[in-house]
Amino acid sequence: MFRRLITTTAALLATGLVLTGCGAANSGSTSTPDTSKPLRIMADVTPHSLLLKEAQKEGLLGDVKLDITEISGDIDPNQLVESGDLDANFFQHVPYLTDWNAKHTGSDLVALSPVHVEPLxxxxxxxxxxxxxxxxxxxxxxxxxxxxxxxxxxxxxxxxxxxxxxxxxxxxxxxxxxxxxxxxxxxxxxxxxxxxxxxxxxxxxxxxxxxxxxxxxxxxxxxxxxxxxxxxESADNNPYANVVAVKATLKDDPRVKKLNEALTSPQIQKFITDTFKGSVLPAK
CATH class of the missing domain: 3.40.190.10 (Periplasmic binding protein-like II)
Structure with a gap:
């Protein structure tokens, strides 16, 4: 699933994860996010990162900037969001996130709107x-x-x-x-x-x-x-649609709302249909 990280940021994130395991990260921070800064998001390469880049290319994010890191190595993107090293991730479906929350006491990651289904x-x-x-x-x-x-x-x-x-x-x-x-x-x-x-x-x-x-x-x-x-699999009523995940404290952040709006827009749905020819499907 995982690939070589393509940015220096990713290496720092990996270090941050190690520090989290040692109790050195800022897990549980309640500081107010600076909405003028880029939204830090980790995504799987295909199709997640591609969809984020398409939303940027089409201007669907307005003034919101994304700092995208592609997943690689033995890294848990949910732990990085929970600790505050990332603002969001985009790689998983809701049942996976629900199971992860259940296994990590005190975690409060929430899913945004369903984006797409990668048919099993x-x-x-x-x-x-x-x-x-x-x-x-x-x-x-x-x-x-x-x-x-x-x-x-x-x-x-x-x-x-x-x-x-x-x-x-x-x-x-x-x-x-x-x-x-x-x-x-x-x-x-x-x-x-x-x-x-x-x-x-x-x-x-x-x-x-x-x-x-x-x-x-x-x-x-x-x-x-x-x-x-x-x-x-079919996309109709599929419970395994992929979603962006954020901490509950960030779900009303204007940047997060704009990202959610962009990824569920008709333009991105059409891009999914035209690009993947049924191998990836818009969520229904």
């Missing part, structure tokens, strides 16, 4: 959907919320049945697992839980029959989700 896809270099063999091994994301998402996609593809639905009110996505929630498995699928950045590589693993890969990693691996996926 089911891929294979070995079989088609109607030729999946008995006992096939499926590589799925290791993290809890995307693991649930993978199971919903397998259910959508007709390979398993679950005792929960993705749009079920109050559903805790972090608690859904193959062991607890798969009620029907006619192909006797087994699970290989892999960190998301490594899932595309499992397509070449002779032990793996099917791989479920997040949209951004699929694109980076040279896959075209709309044509290469055996099954693909």
């Amino acid at each position: 896809g089911l891929y294979s270099k070995k079989v088609k959907l109607d030729t999946v063999p008995d006992g096939a091994v499926v590589a799925i994301p290791a993290d809890a919320t995307n693991q649930a998402r993978a199971l919903f996609l397998l259910a959508q593809a007709g390979l398993i049945t679950l005792d929960v639905k993705p749009d079920q009110p109050g559903l805790d996505y972090s608690q859904i697992t193959p062991e607890k929630n798969v009620t029907g498995n006619p192909k006797n699928l087994s699970w290989l839980k892999i960190d998301r950045p490594q899932l595309a590589a499992t397509l070449s693993d002779p032990k793996v029959t099917l791989s479920i890969i997040n949209g951004n990693y699929a694109i980076e691996a040279g896959l075209v989700p709309t044509t290469d996926a055996l099954a693909l």
